[in-house]
Amino acid sequence: MVAPTIPDFIEKVAHACCARDEQLIRVLYYDCAPFNGRGKLPISGEWHQFHGSDQWLRDLAQKDLFAVRRGVLKFRGYKPRKAPIIPGSVTDQNFEPVFEQKGVDMRIGLDIATYSNDRVVERLILITQDTDCIPAMKQARKEGFQIVLINLPNSNLAPELLAHCDFRRRVVWP
Numbered sequence: 001m002v003a004p005t006i007p008d009f010i011e012k013v014a015h016a017c018c019a020r021d022e023q024l025i026r027v028l029y030y031d032c033a034p035f036n037g038r039g040k041l042p043i044s045g046e047w048h049q050f051h052g053s054d055q056w057l058r059d060l061a062q063k064d065l066f067a068v069r070r071g072v073l074k075f076r077g078y079k080p081r082k083a084p085i086i087p088g089s090v091t092d093q094n095f096e097p098v099f100e101q102k103g104v105d106m107r108i109g110l111d112i113a114t115y116s117n118d119r120v121v122e123r124l125i126l127i128t129q130d131t132d133c134i135p136a137m138k139q140a141r142k143e144g145f146q147i148v149l150i151n152l153p154n155s156n157l158a159p160e161l162l163a164h165c166d167f168r169r170r171v172v173w174p
Contacts, residue, residue, distance in 0.1 A: 007060040012174035014066075017125050017150050019169075025121060027066045028111055030104045032073040033057055041092040042078040050075070050097070069111065071104035105132040112136035116143040123148060125169075129158060137164040 004012070014027045034052020041048050061068040078095035085094060108128075113136060115121055123146040126133065137147050141164065149165035151157055153173055162168060 005059065006056045007063060009174070010060060011063050011066070013127075013152075013171070016171050016174050017127065017148075017169065022123070022125075024065060028069055028108075029060060029066060030069045030071065030108055031057060032071045032101050032104065035073045035075055035097075035099055037075060039075050039077070039097065042095045043090055043092045046092075069104070069107045071107065072102045074100045074102050076100050105130065108133055109136040112140050116140040116145050119143075122146065125150060126165075127152065128161070129155065131158055131160050134160060134164050137161075141166070 010029065011027075014029075015024065018024050033054035035050045036052055038047050038049050040046070057068050057070070060066055076098040079098050081094055081096050108130075109132075112124060112133075115124065116139060124140055125148040126137070127150040141147060146167065147165040148167045148169050149157060149161055151168055151170045153171075157168065
């Protein structure tokens with residue numbers, strides 16, 4: 001038996017979020033490709049090349065009803081793996097790279113606003129734990145749309161998110 005790929009798993013989760021009486025119209029998936037670029041190591045000052053493949057995002061975008069919305073992953077330097085750091089014994093291995101996702105929140109908000117303004121759907125189903133989505137959720141609800149917030153296993157939804165959704169739906173891993 002072939003192990004499921006990341007895109008296959010994401011597709012199964014998306015389909016599991018729909019109730020029996022709901023029709024899946026489109027899945028918008030927001031993420032960033034891995035960072036590919038160089039950064040100076042914090043102690044030695046040597047350049048380190050970061051490599052990563054976005055093939056899984058390209059494969060996901062090929063699935064039926066899926067649209068992948070890409071932000072950009074920015075390299076922001078390094079942080080200590082653990083503290084305290086003992087002077088004199090510090091090496092590059094004591095640090096881990098820090099990356100920041102940029103542009104994803106804005107894309108989510110714009111898509112929610114577009115769907116609600118164009119009256120394309122009546123209900124939006126969100127898988128998020130990011131409270132930055134709240135303004136878009138509020139706007140969609142003002143336009144008369146229902147917001148279903150998905151609660152995945154082993155996750156706790158922020159009370160702020162729950163205050164701005166119409167339904168909370170528990171979904172088990174497929």
